[in-house]
Amino acid sequence: MTMPASSRVEITPDLEICRILNGMWQVSGGHGSIDPKSAVEEMFSYHEAGFTTWDLADHYGPAEDFVGAFRREFLIRYGAERLPEIRAFTKWVPHPGRMTRRIVEDAVALSLSRMGVDRLDLLQFHWWDYTDPGYLDALRHLDDLQHEGKIRHLALTNFDTERARIIADHGIRIVSNQVQYSLVDRRPEKRMAGFCRDNGISLLTYGTLLGGLLSEKYLGRSEPARSELGTASLRKYKNMIDAWGGWPLFQQLLAVLKQIADKHEVSIANIGVRYILDRPAVAGVIVGARLGVSQHIAGNTRVFAFALDSSDLSLIEPVLSQSRDLMQVIGDCGDEYRQP
Numbered sequence: 001m002t003m004p005a006s007s008r009v010e011i012t013p014d015l016e017i018c019r020i021l022n023g024m025w026q027v028s029g030g031h032g033s034i035d036p037k038s039a040v041e042e043m044f045s046y047h048e049a050g051f052t053t054w055d056l057a058d059h060y061g062p063a064e065d066f067v068g069a070f071r072r073e074f075l076i077r078y079g080a081e082r083l084p085e086i087r088a089f090t091k092w093v094p095h096p097g098r099m100t101r102r103i104v105e106d107a108v109a110l111s112l113s114r115m116g117v118d119r120l121d122l123l124q125f126h127w128w129d130y131t132d133p134g135y136l137d138a139l140r141h142l143d144d145l146q147h148e149g150k151i152r153h154l155a156l157t158n159f160d161t162e163r164a165r166i167i168a169d170h171g172i173r174i175v176s177n178q179v180q181y182s183l184v185d186r187r188p189e190k191r192m193a194g195f196c197r198d199n200g201i202s203l204l205t206y207g208t209l210l211g212g213l214l215s216e217k218y219l220g221r222s223e224p225a226r227s228e229l230g231t232a233s234l235r236k237y238k239n240m241i242d243a244w245g246g247w248p249l250f251q252q253l254l255a256v257l258k259q260i261a262d263k264h265e266v267s268i269a270n271i272g273v274r275y276i277l278d279r280p281a282v283a284g285v286i287v288g289a290r291l292g293v294s295q296h297i298a299g300n301t302r303v304f305a306f307a308l309d310s311s312d313l314s315l316i317e318p319v320l321s322q323s324r325d326l327m328q329v330i331g332d333c334g335d336e337y338r339q340p
């Protein structure tokens with residue numbers, strides 16, 4: 001491994017992760033054509049560079065199968081004793097409906113078998129509709145499965161602060177919540193981060209690089225038309241930039257980030273990830289990986305080679321203060337998935 005110790009953190013005493021997780025939504029379609037063989041081979045490049053933690057989901061196309069294939073090949077190359085180095089965090093995103101023990105158990109069994117593990121390291125649970133309190137039933141069943149050894153730790157994704165508190169009040173121990181968090185979308189710091197800090201919950205963030213918009217590639221560029229944005233991720237976060245303050249303000253942000261990046265001899269993306277990693281309650285930033293299509297392994301290693309100082313932050317803040325308050329525009333974490 002080539003990365004410093006600061007690249008790693010324990011989100012629980014028995015679960016150490018790389019603070020940059022490899023996001024696998026990008027293998028699910030809509031991000032370029034993925035060849036399974038080269039994708040799995042590419043997973044070794046990430047792992048060998050120290051990026052040993054994966055974020056995936058039951059509905060990210062072949063992602064769980066890729067983890068299964070990667071583990072099988074890893075076993076052949078490195079032996080069983082090194083298998084625990086691989087951390088793979090999946091999600092369960094159930095269709096709305098009654099949450100029986102059978103439904104929950106079957107979903108967990110499917111992920112276990114696709115990923116080729118006896119126990120899920122972390123199961124991140126998503127819920128579409130808060131008017132249906134069935135999320136508590138689902139979590140109770142997941143809690144039972146955890147006690148039966150099928151899940152190491154329970155986690156959430158896209159839950160808001162109000163429901164995360166209700167879950168905690170029901171005595172269900174959650175170790176992390178995965179939410180959108182970036183220089184553009186700072187909603188988590190309004191309520192969620194404080195709640196997490198007070199309750200020993202870590203934040204894992206996505207959208208931190210805005211699908212790649214937060215990079216030199218878009219600095220000084222005129223506003224891209226939707227048809228010019230080649231991935232689902234770019235289109236998703238271009239919408240977020242529009243809601244936040246629009247392309248001219250985003251260009252101001254990129255210009256300031258470039259100035260800071262040049263000072264530290266790193267990239268705009270490095271500044272974006274470092275900024276979020278330094279925020280309260282944040283354990284890790286998930287960076288999407290288009291396996292076999294493009295990769296930024298060497299570039300992202302540099303996140304752990306510098307620190308932002310107060311003069312950097314004082315350059316960024318005046319730009320951010322001109323934006324709209326996304327808490328007002330969208331709502332708390334995850335509310336973008338629950339708009340009428």
Ligand SMILES: NC(=O)c1ccc[n+]([C@@H]2O[C@H](COP(=O)([O-])OP(=O)(O)OC[C@H]3O[C@@H](n4cnc5c(N)ncnc54)[C@H](OP(=O)(O)O)[C@@H]3O)[C@@H](O)[C@H]2O)c1
Binds near residue numbers: 056207215
């Ligand atoms: N829970 C949820 O609802 C949810 C929602 C969305 C995403 N996620 C998770 O978060 C992951 C991240 O996805 P995202 O959509 O948020 O994308 P993202 O991480 O904001 O952007 C990923 C893209 O950023 C570019 N990039 C990465 N490192 C770079 C660097 N050092 N310099 C320049 N560009 C760089 C790459 O673009 P190129 O490939 O074009 O080079 C990459 O494809 C997903 O895979 C998934 O695991 C979760």
